[in-house]
Amino acid sequence: MEKATVLELLQKARAVRENAYAPYSKFRVGAALLTSDGKIFTGCNVENLAYGSATCAERTGICKAVSEGSRHFTACMITSDLEDWIYPCGNCRQTLAEFGDLTLILTKNEGEETKIMKLSEIHGGSFATMNNLLNKE
Ligand SMILES: [Zn+2]
Numbered sequence: 001m002e003k004a005t006v007l008e009l010l011q012k013a014r015a016v017r018e019n020a021y022a023p024y025s026k027f028r029v030g031a032a033l034l035t036s037d038g039k040i041f042t043g044c045n046v047e048n049l050a051y052g053s054a055t056c057a058e059r060t061g062i063c064k065a066v067s068e069g070s071r072h073f074t075a076c077m078i079t080s081d082l083e084d085w086i087y088p089c090g091n092c093r094q095t096l097a098e099f100g101d102l103t104l105i106l107t108k109n110e111g112e113e114t115k116i117m118k119l120s121e122i123h124g125g126s127f128a129t130m131n132n133l134l135n136k137e
Helices: 003-017 057-067 090-097 128-135
Strands: 029-035 040-044 073-080 103-107 114-118
Touching: 003 029, 003 040, 003 057, 003 073, 003 103, 029 057, 040 057, 057 073, 057 090
Parallel strands: 073 103
Antiparallel strands: 029 040, 029 073, 103 114
16 A cells, blocks of 8 residues: 555545544544545544443444445545554454455554554454445446
């Protein structure tokens, strides 16, 4: 992936992180999803007093993209307030896996350093195999 693309994803993920609704955890997360046709969809975490109703940044981005007609993703950039690497939670790993073995681009709260890996490296034996077959167009 070109460095300019990575930097654009980082800029958009950091910008959307500012919109995070996180009054309970105070933990803001931003995600930027790159589609195979070059579109970028962003998402932030949206918490809820009923904790189970909260949505993570990655899943917000997926829902925005799918509802706008995009479902072929190549990469997901994630950034947060952590001084260490931010990884997708288990729910988000499963949701992302539904759409294939995306490239994950992990970041820290500041700087341009990234850790790049395939989703399958942290979500092996995914339940998504059959779903990916069903979703092939
Ligand atoms: Zn999550």
